[in-house]
Amino acid sequence: MEIIKITTPENIEVEYTLAGLGSRTGAALIDMVVQGLMLLILGIALLLIGYFSPNFWEEYYGWIIGGTLLVFALISYGYFIAMELSMNGMTLGKKVFKIRTIRNNGQPITLKHSALRNLFRVFLDIFGVGVVLIFFTKQHKRLGDFVASTIVVSEENKARPITLEGLRGINENYRYLMSAEEYEILRDYAARKSSMEDCDYLKEQLKTYFRKKFEPQVNSNEWDAFIDGL
Known part of the structure; x- marks a missing residue:
């Protein structure tokens, strides 16, 4: 390879x-x-x-x-x-x-x-x-x-970011598709979700946003793994 x-x-x-x-x-x-x-x-x-x-x-x-x-x-x-x-x-x-x-x-x-x-x-x-x-x-x-x-x-070895840390609990294969602002939002969410009162609502909002952004560009199985990690 x-x-x-x-x-x-x-x-x-x-x-x-x-x-x-x-x-x-x-x-x-x-x-x-x-x-x-x-x-x-x-x-x-x-x-x-x-x-x-x-x-x-x-x-x-x-x-x-x-x-x-x-x-x-x-x-x-x-x-x-x-x-x-x-x-x-x-x-x-x-x-x-x-x-x-x-x-x-x-x-x-x-x-x-x-x-x-x-x-x-x-x-x-x-x-x-x-x-x-x-x-x-x-x-x-x-x-x-x-x-x-x-x-x-x-496709068997999908693109992987090699210079930035992976998001906690989120599939790192999608990092390269995010802007810096989107990346920071998800980092903040991953760090604070256990203490948020409206965590479920925010999670659904993030799912909706990133579904529109990623679905035309990524493998469906990988997408499911990404969603499950949110």
Whole structure:
């Protein structure tokens, strides 16, 4: 395993475990199978149209071919963008191998980052360029990762803050997502909760606030552990 250290926008140093060539290749193969099934369904649909509706095929041949090419492009290129944006940097293949794409500063990727990195996947990685770069570059990056300023990390060893003390009773994996003010509020709560008269009310307020902040960015099991610690 190779570890990379990242300084977040909050000036907190965080460790990530880089995803290796094996897990990234396995994830890519699964995604190729999924895309292949989608294309197979598309091909069967075209055959059925041509067989059962030959007149419709002849009359709208140009529209059918144009629509087919558009759907093919969406499957080949749009699949990765849609998956990464809806699954927080994961595709179906990445989810199986528990790896995720993030930005170089540790933040989640955006549409721009996903579109850039996957554009190079479509036009260059089919020739093996991506595999070569992953193997020989220090941070296991494809060309698309360099252009989009992204990296692929392992979820099994989640990011850990390495410069600040962990909160008492609170999962330290979430420290790097907090601002300094939020961190101090939780520290104060953890230190004084046993003597607070309105502890339960405050706890619910904190849960509501941090649920909105963390849920789009973290693993659900880890989130449950964090909530239980409050």
